[in-house]
Each structure stands twice: as structure tokens, then as C-alpha cells.
Amino acid sequence: MKQAWFIIKKDLMIEFRKKEALMSMLFFGFLVLVILNIATGIGSKVASSVSGGILWLAIIFSAVLGLDRIFAHENENRCIDGLLLSPIEPESIFLAKMAVNLIFMIIAEVILIPLFFILYNNEISGRLPMLIVIVMLLNLGFSSVGTLVSAMSSGIKKNDMMLPILLFPVLIPLIAATVKSTTELLGGAGVAKYSQWLYLTGAFDLIFFGSSYLLFEHVIKEG
Amino acid sequence: MRKLIIISAGLFLAAIYLVFFYAPVESVMGIVQKIFYFHLPLAFTAFFSYLVAFVCGLLYLVKKESKWDIYSAGSVEIGVVLTTLVLITGSLWARPIWNTWWTWDPRLTTSLILWLIYAAYLILRMSIEQESKRATFCAVMAIIGFVDVPIVFMSARLWRSIHPVVVKSNSIAMEPSMKLALLLAMFAFFSLWFALFRIRTSGGFLLEKIKHLENRIMEK
Amino acid sequence: MSETVFLKIDDLKKAYNGFSALKGINLTLHKGDFLTIFGPNGAGKTTLLRIISTLLPPSSGRVKIFEYDLEEHPEEFRKSVAVISHQSLLYNDLTAKENLEFYAALYGIGERAEKIKELLRLVGLYERRNSQVSEFSRGMQQRLSIARALINDPYLILLDEPYSGLDQHAATLLKKQLALLHSQKRTIIMVTHNLALGMREVTKVGILVNGEMPFFRNRNEMDADRFDETYFSYVSGNLQ
Numbered sequence: 001m002k003q004a005w006f007i008i009k010k011d012l013m014i015e016f017r018k019k020e021a022l023m024s025m026l027f028f029g030f031l032v033l034v035i036l037n038i039a040t041g042i043g044s045k046v047a048s049s050v051s052g053g054i055l056w057l058a059i060i061f062s063a064v065l066g067l068d069r070i071f072a073h074e075n076e077n078r079c080i081d082g083l084l085l086s087p088i089e090p091e092s093i094f095l096a097k098m099a100v101n102l103i104f105m106i107i108a109e110v111i112l113i114p115l116f117f118i119l120y121n122n123e124i125s126g127r128l129p130m131l132i133v134i135v136m137l138l139n140l141g142f143s144s145v146g147t148l149v150s151a152m153s154s155g156i157k158k159n160d161m162m163l164p165i166l167l168f169p170v171l172i173p174l175i176a177a178t179v180k181s182t183t184e185l186l187g188g189a190g191v192a193k194y195s196q197w198l199y200l201t202g203a204f205d206l207i208f209f210g211s212s213y214l215l216f217e218h219v220i221k222e223g
Numbered sequence: 224m225r226k227l228i229i230i231s232a233g234l235f236l237a238a239i240y241l242v243f244f245y246a247p248v249e250s251v252m253g254i255v256q257k258i259f260y261f262h263l264p265l266a267f268t269a270f271f272s273y274l275v276a277f278v279c280g281l282l283y284l285v286k287k288e289s290k291w292d293i294y295s296a297g298s299v300e301i302g303v304v305l306t307t308l309v310l311i312t313g314s315l316w317a318r319p320i321w322n323t324w325w326t327w328d329p330r331l332t333t334s335l336i337l338w339l340i341y342a343a344y345l346i347l348r349m350s351i352e353q354e355s356k357r358a359t360f361c362a363v364m365a366i367i368g369f370v371d372v373p374i375v376f377m378s379a380r381l382w383r384s385i386h387p388v389v390v391k392s393n394s395i396a397m398e399p400s401m402k403l404a405l406l407l408a409m410f411a412f413f414s415l416w417f418a419l420f421r422i423r424t425s426g427g428f429l430l431e432k433i434k435h436l437e438n439r440i441m442e443k
Numbered sequence: 444m445s446e447t448v449f450l451k452i453d454d455l456k457k458a459y460n461g462f463s464a465l466k467g468i469n470l471t472l473h474k475g476d477f478l479t480i481f482g483p484n485g486a487g488k489t490t491l492l493r494i495i496s497t498l499l500p501p502s503s504g505r506v507k508i509f510e511y512d513l514e515e516h517p518e519e520f521r522k523s524v525a526v527i528s529h530q531s532l533l534y535n536d537l538t539a540k541e542n543l544e545f546y547a548a549l550y551g552i553g554e555r556a557e558k559i560k561e562l563l564r565l566v567g568l569y570e571r572r573n574s575q576v577s578e579f580s581r582g583m584q585q586r587l588s589i590a591r592a593l594i595n596d597p598y599l600i601l602l603d604e605p606y607s608g609l610d611q612h613a614a615t616l617l618k619k620q621l622a623l624l625h626s627q628k629r630t631i632i633m634v635t636h637n638l639a640l641g642m643r644e645v646t647k648v649g650i651l652v653n654g655e656m657p658f659f660r661n662r663n664e665m666d667a668d669r670f671d672e673t674y675f676s677y678v679s680g681n682l683q
Contacts, residue, residue, distance in 0.1 A: 148363070152360050155356065158352070169368075197381065200374065
């Protein structure tokens with residue numbers, strides 16, 4: 001477990017030195033927000049029924065860019081062999097990489113979500129704690145299965161598009177549930193109206209954290 | 224293998240006879256309802272394919288024997304074809320009955336998402352050359368695709384459903400003659416499934432054998 | 444020889460899809476042995492090293508370090524084995540010092556600062572400790588990767604074509620480093636197809652062709668001057 005922390009520290013050190021992942025995540029997320037605003041009609045206030053979808057589309061697309069980078073450094077000079085040769089357990093590598101992806105996502109969200117509320121004239125007063133719950137539930141599910149799939153896609157040199165192709169179909173229920181609960185929340189509904197969606201997200205998180213944690217060892221040893 | 228194909232053909236002829244000449248025309252939906260005798264078995268066998276792929280995927284990861292990879296890949300290929308047919312027959316049926324080609328009904332949506340997940344599996348398969356890596360990654364994908372199924376279904380069901388619930392847990396809401404036709408169609412489709420499975424996997428084993436022989440010639 | 448057996452490999456086989464990369468390798472090494480395995484490309488040299496370093500599971504056979512079996516105690520292997528290959532296993536965006544600090548931490552090494560200083564001095568990179576690896580030449584990267592490999596004080600050092608891509612100067616330095624490691628009684632296995640560089644310092648020589656090792660001898664029991672001919676007779680014998 002302690003070794004996982006060393007990997008996290010190393011990855012963050014590289015990222016804050018190069019700022020590759022975060023810069024592209026933020027820029028792209030912002031870009032999606034702007035494009036979708038234009039696509040849904042400039043100036044007009046976007047109905048709350050679709051704005052939840054817009055927010056999550058921007059966040060998911062930006063998060064995939066970050067996810068794509070989390071194994072990039074391990075593949076240059078075969079550093080991944082260095083990790084596998086060391087006494088560290090594959091499970092610790094999984095937890096470390098998942099944590100790094102979570103940190104990237106949270107940083108991007110802290111900037112993108114306020115931008116969303118500014119660009120889309122939405123009100124959030126008083127409902128912020130619930131929004132944070134929804135965001136964190138999505139983040140957990142996304143990073144669990146995302147870390148597993150990213151480990152696979154980084155081992156496939158032939159096809160650069162493998163990450164979104166493999167990841168998005170699996171994520172559909174998570175995205176659907178998150179969009180639904182956000183839409184209800186932004187529309188002013190009480191928790192009771194969307195609690196079922198939250199449970200569903202929680203179930204997704206549990207199942208995919210468990211299975212990704214267990215399957216990761218097989219993937220990383222083949223990468 | 225030939226026997227299995229002949230049996231499937233016989234079962235299909237019998238099923239078609241029962242469906243069109245024995246079972247009565249449904250009073251509300253009319254002749255269109257006949258599609259259901261094929262739609263439901265298609266859906267069952269499609270789901271069965273993914274179950275087989277899941278189990279074989281697990282077995283591959285435990286045993287690392289290439290036969291489990293071949294089984295898993297064969298059933299996903301069949302599953303994707305069957306799911307495509309589920310979507311097409313569902314659409315054909317929905318057009319006159321629901322007056323739309325497509326509706327985001329939970330079962331339809333679930334089938335569509337499954338189609339996406341396992342089509343992605345096939346793309347993954349095409350993208351990796353190295354055998355052990357391909358087998359491992361595909362096994363992992365077959366497993367996470369399958370554990371996603373209940374969540375996909377639950378999330379689709381939270382939208383309001385308009386899909387007719389025909390097969391309930393305790394009783395089947397159909398006339399006896401309709402039940403018989405459906406049952407036979409089920410048998411026909413499962414026997415077809417096994418025939419296809421044999422054909423696909425024996426192709427996989429042949430490919431493996433060719434690789435072995437090529438390697439042995441190269442060594443000489 | 445009275446020395447204890449350090450590494451023992453019994454009938455080691457590796458097959459992928461019917462292709463036999465290794466067809467039953469047997470070898471025994473004592474502590475302080477320096478074995479060079481020569482062989483053409485595709486002979487199974489890298490496969491053998493990847494199995495010994497736990498990166499690849501064997502199909503059958505046994506590998507033991509002292510009484511520890513590879514498949515039962517992979518952690519014992521990882522603790523005592525180091526790999527130096529033409530891939531540096533270094534992070535381009537970290538400095539030399541940071542790279543070593545990271546690996547030292549993974550191996551749970553105490554008093555890291557001293558150890559890292561010592562290793563950087565050993566490979567002559569102490570002055571460049573705060574430069575990023577991306578600024579290093581190929582030879583400097585190779586030296587740093589030696590320091591990286593030595594961080595856990597390994598008993599067994601595996602070298603996979605360490606000379607490839609090195610210029611004359613860097614190759615000379617590598618030769619010196621290997622001599623030093625050998626003098627420290629570490630066991631070394633090097634695989635290469637470079638006959639000239641591979642014969643330095645060795646105590647044992649093997650030839651690996653098509654997954655088999657038809658030649659495995661003590662250096663002092665063979666005619667080193669005529670090794671070229673021996674090697675080519677084994678390699679070309681398999682090319683008919």
C-alpha cells in the first residue's frame with residue numbers, strides 16, 4: 001500500500017512538471033462546453049433537461065483524455081517492466097493509477113463545473129453538496145473501469161482509438177444514471193426523485209471497482 | 224457437426240410449421256405477432272452467448288489455455304449476430320405495433336448497449352496480433368461486459384417501459400398452442416446456436432493448428 | 444567446486460501457440476559466476492531472461508535461486524534479481540536522482556540518500572543528478588540504468604544486449620562496470636550476439652540456438668581463441 005503512494009507521487013510530479021494531461025483535459029472540456037452551447041442555440045437559455053447531459057458530456061470527454069495518459073509514462077523505456085520487477089503488487093499499481101486518474105478528474109471538474117454554470121446560466125445555490133455526491137459517484141466508477149481499460153488500450157499499439165471504443169459502451173449505464181440525477185437536481189427536485197439513480201451509480205461503482213481490481217493483474221502482465 | 228446441422232434444420236422446419244399453421248393468429252396484433260416466435264428465442268440465445276463468453280473468459284484467465292479463448296471468441300461472434308437480429312426483428316415488430324421503428328424501451332436499449340459492448344470486443348480482437356495478449360484482453364472484456372448486463376438492464380428499466388412482458392417468472396401469458404410453437408422455436412434456435420458454435424470454434428482450432436504447423440516448419 | 448549452487452534451471456520450457464521458444468534449458472550457476480549466452484536473434488535469449496526475472500511465466504520446468512522456487516516465491520526472485528537491457532526502464536521526465544529515489548522507495552530501501560549518492564558516483568553521474576533523463580545521451584542513460592538496477596543490491600544481474608546502441612566510450616565504461624560487479628561476487632547472466640564484447644570477464648559460456656542450449660561450458664575448459672568457429676558451427680548447423 002505504501003508503494004502505491006510512491007507511484008502516485010511520481011506521477012503527480014511528472015504531471016505538474018509537464019502539465020500534459022491536465023492542460024488538454026481542461027482545454028478540451030471547455031471546448032466541448034462552448035461547442036455544445038453553440039450547437040443548442042447561441043444566447044437562448046438551455047433547458048435544464050438537457051444541460052445535465054451537456055455538463056457530463058464535457059466532463060467525460062475531458063476525463064478520457066486524462067485517462068489515456070495515465071499509463072503513457074510507464075510505456076516509455078518499458079518502465080512498466082521496472083514496476084513489475086520490483087516487489088510491488090499489481091493491485092497497488094491499480095490503486096495508484098486509479099487515484100491519479102481520480103485526482104486529474106477532480107481538478108478538471110473543479111474548474112469545468114463552475115464554467116458550466118457561468119456559460120449555461122444555471123443556478124446551483126444550496127444544492128452543491130448533492131452535486132458533489134453525484135460527481136464523486138461518477139468519478140469512482142469511471143476511474144475503476146477506466147484504469148483497467150486504459151491499461152489494456154495502452155498495450156495496443158495498432159489502434160489509438162481503443163480506449164473510448166472499449167470504455168464508452170461499458171459506461172453507458174453510469175453516464176445515464178449520472179445525467180438523470182443531475183438533471184433532476186438542476187430542475188430542483190428533491191433527493192427522493194432520483195435516489196434510485198444514485199443507488200444504481202453506487203452499484204456500478206461497487207461492481208466495477210471489484211472486478212477491475214481483480215482483473216487488473218492479468219492485464220498489466222500482458223501489457 | 225453435420226448431425227447438429229441436420230437436427231437444427233429439422234427443428235426449424237417443424238417450428239415454422241407450428242408458428243404459421245398451428246398457432247392461431249393473435250387477435251389484436253394480427254400476423255405481425257408471428258415475429259415474436261423468432262424474436263424471443265433470438266434474444267435468449269444472444270444472452271446465452273454472452274454467458275458462455277463470460278464463463279469461458281473466466282476459465283481462460285484461470286487456466287491460460289487457448290481453447291477457452293477460442294470458445295469465448297466464438298460465442299461473442301454468434302452473440303453479436305444474434306443481437307443484431309434481435310434489434311432488427313424488434314424494429315420490424317415495433318413499426319406496426321408501436322408505430323415507430325425504434326423506441327428507447329429497456330429491453331431494446333439493453334440489447335443495443337450489449338451490441339455496442341460486444342461489437343467493441345470484436346474490434347479489440349482485430350486490433351491485437353499477439354495471441355496471449357489478445358486472449359487475456361478479450362477475456363477481461365467478456366467479463367466486464369457481462370457483469371455490466373444487470374446494471375444496463377436496471378438503468379434501462381428506470382425509464383418507463385412499453386415492452387410487453389410475455390415471460391413472467393411464474394406463468395406465460397399465452398395460449399397453449401402458442402406456447403408449444405414458442406417452445407419448439409426455442410429448441411430450434413438453441414440447436415442452431417450449438418451448430419454455429421461448433422462451426423466457429425472448429426474454425427478457430429483449425430487456425431491454431433495451422434499456426435502450430437507453420438511454426439514447426441519455420442523451426443525446421 | 445565447493446561453492447554452493449546459486450541458480451539452478453531444470454528442463455525449462457516455454458511455448459506460445461505451438462511455437463517452442465525454449466525447449467528444455469538446463470543450467471547451474473554458482474555464486475559469482477558470469478555466464479554469457481550467445482545466440483542469433485529469435486533463439487530465445489530474451490525469453491529466458493524474462494522468465495528468470497518473473498516477467499513471463501514458464502510453460503514447464505523449474506527455476507530455483509538457492510532453495511526458492513520461481514513459481515512459489517516470485518517475491519524472492521524480484522528482491523534479488525536486477526535487469527539491465529537496452530530499454531532503460533527510466534522515466535524521461537524525472538531527474539537522475541528522482542528516478543533512483545522512486546525505485547529505491549519501491550524496494551523499501553532505508554537510508555536512500557546515501558545509497559543514491561553512492562550509486563550516482565559509481566556510474567559517474569553525480570554531477571548530473573538534477574538533470575532530467577530526457578537530456579541524457581544513450582550512454583548516460585545506460586549508466587543510470589545500471590545504477591537503477593543496483594538499487595536493491597541484487598545477487599543476480601541479468602543483462603539483455605546491454606551493448607546495443609552504445610558508442611565506443613559508453614561501451615568501455617560498461618565493460619568496467621561489469622568487471623566491478625563481477626569482482627563484487629554478484630552472479631551475472633548476459634545474453635548477446637556480440638562475440639567480441641561478450642567474452643570479457645566470463646566464467647561460463649553458453650550458446651542458445653532455436654530454444655536449445657547445445658553448448659554450455661566453463662570458460663577455462665574451452666578454446667576461447669577458436670570460439671568464433673565453434674559458435675558458427677552451432678548456429679549454421681541449424682540453418683540447413
